[in-house]
Amino acid sequence: MASERKATADPARSLAILWRTREPTSRSAGPGLSVDRIVRTAIDIADTEGLDALTMRRVGEALGVGTMSVYTYVPGKAELVAVMIDTAYGEMPRPTVEGDWRIRLERVARDNLALYQRHRWMLRAETTRPVLGPHLVAKYDSELNTVADIGLTDVEMDAVLTLVLGHVRSSARAESEVVDLERETGMTDGQWWQSHAPWLETFLTAGTYPTAARVGTAAGQEHGAAFGPEYAFEFGLQRVLDGISVVVAERATAG
């Protein structure tokens, strides 16, 4: 597919599907297709077989229905993916209001990480502009409320959320890469590294990049693998929260 070229070409239609503005229209007792059934099936496929396996033909097949029947409910694949994303947002827990802002924000980060771990395809699908579905809006609102009372301006609240969610995405991607690699090559991360190491050493004359060699080795041994995604997530999250707490403190003393 030439991607989402026209994903937003018809805002009316796209948004109508996202927000389910449509009667159930169960006319007969036939296959009984619906946007919801299609989306659930598609998410299932993407979860278990990966985004590459998500094919319109595959979706039809899984529903026991012709390929083109799917197009009765969804204008195209891009829109289907959009609804999948919004649906996934919908199954997240809403942030609690307990604890101070740092605890709440940390919770938001962990919930989002769990989302990406459950639906790794989202990391590759969320390429275009945010979907603007009902669940994304609800999520955005509830996550904003998490940092609504700590003295930040509206613009800063948005930026804080963007920063934290961006870090989560980055970490989730790094972790997902390791998992994907293991599934695709049948090697663990360590084995993959081992198989590349001799070749790397061939090219990399000893001493040319001392820092890279030392740190790469150190990081590898520390985590038992070439990269420690969980460590990177935790370390980064604490750094980000530390950084945020600096502005929060500023606002508290200045305001």
Next chain:
Amino acid sequence: MASERKATADPARSLAILWRTREPTSRSAGPGLSVDRIVRTAIDIADTEGLDALTMRRVGEALGVGTMSVYTYVPGKAELVAVMIDTAYGEMPRPTVEGDWRIRLERVARDNLALYQRHRWMLRAETTRPVLGPHLVAKYDSELNTVADIGLTDVEMDAVLTLVLGHVRSSARAESEVVDLERETGMTDGQWWQSHAPWLETFLTAGTYPTAARVGTAAGQEHGAAFGPEYAFEFGLQRVLDGISVVVAERATAG
């Protein structure tokens, strides 16, 4: 393409191409193909027409050569993209050693942002495991040196770099989405938002998500568009650096 399924299936071959272990082999005065010419052409196409336009047929055509001739030098599209990525890393400036760590790290962030702005396709191509080409290694080494003398452990140095580069990537992606959207729909970000707003309001009963509505509006008016990628980058970068300086200070007093 089923993506990079076998991108690393033959480490020897892949690494050999990455590190250019091969005589130039300019046998005749024919088309004179080479990995370098192919990669430069491919980068050109991706830069000006986007990653979706990067097709093996298109590459051959641009080189005045049959499609399959490209395969003489490159095992497949995945490997081609890998070399493109490493080549792009190669044209980055190497970080200076002037100033304190914060200035140097900030410079690293800005250089990487500029890279992504010049080659937006990298944001969508860098999906798999890092490429392990010569330029990536050199980049990693020189960027590490930027934070090598501030009292962090090796593992922490790696994590700091990962954090900063992750933030850059996230910001660059957000910015790229806006640009792509404008190019694809012919609307500016503001216009796009305007065209969606009436529909959103239809679904979004006033007052259901007060915080989202207020902050969304505030952020939009502040930046003159629905989202201010540059602001998000700057704000996030300062927060991240603040967070890092907390550990650095800790190490300085404790060590």
Next chain:
DNA sequence: ACGGGCGGCGTACGGCGTACGGTCGCGTTG
């Protein structure tokens, strides 16, 4: 002079998203 090897490539295959034009059974209307 010649023969092998390799750079170059034409053709073809399987798979993708999806446009288009049917078919058929239901709910509504006279």
Next chain:
DNA sequence: CAACGCGACCGTACGCCGTACGCCGCCCGT
């Protein structure tokens, strides 16, 4: 109660993609 229109369903086909395979013809070593 009969006719009908509409919408769910779908078979076929088109134009893309990546790339396997086998063939040419030229250059270079002999």
